[in-house]
Amino acid sequence: xxxxxxxxxxxxxxxxxxxxxxxxxxxxxxxxxxxxxxxxxxxxxxxxxxxxxxxxxxxxxxxxxxxxxxxxxxxxxx
Numbered sequence: 082x083x084x085x086x087x088x089x090x091x092x093x094x095x096x097x098x099x100x101x102x103x104x105x106x107x108x109x110x111x112x113x114x115x116x117x118x119x120x121x122x123x124x125x126x127x128x129x130x131x132x133x134x135x136x137x138x139x140x141x142x143x144x145x146x147x148x149x150x151x152x153x154x155x156x157x158x159x
């Protein structure tokens with residue numbers, strides 16, 4: 082009876098370690114995403130200070146392109 086209890090505890094510990102590894106990967110991904118977002122924000126703010134009209138034009142083109150991409154993906158799933 083004690084051997085079964087020990088096996089159950091070992092399996093529980095193994096599951097916990099696996100869950101911790103998975104969680105750490107998610108945390109690392111979120112951290113890298115936040116870092117990349119901060120870098121893009123810094124660069125974007127510098128660009129906007131220098132040429133606002135061109136930035137607005139490019140932003141409009143980017144939004145239209147993303148709309149086209151989303152439409153294409155929706156068409157593929159139909």
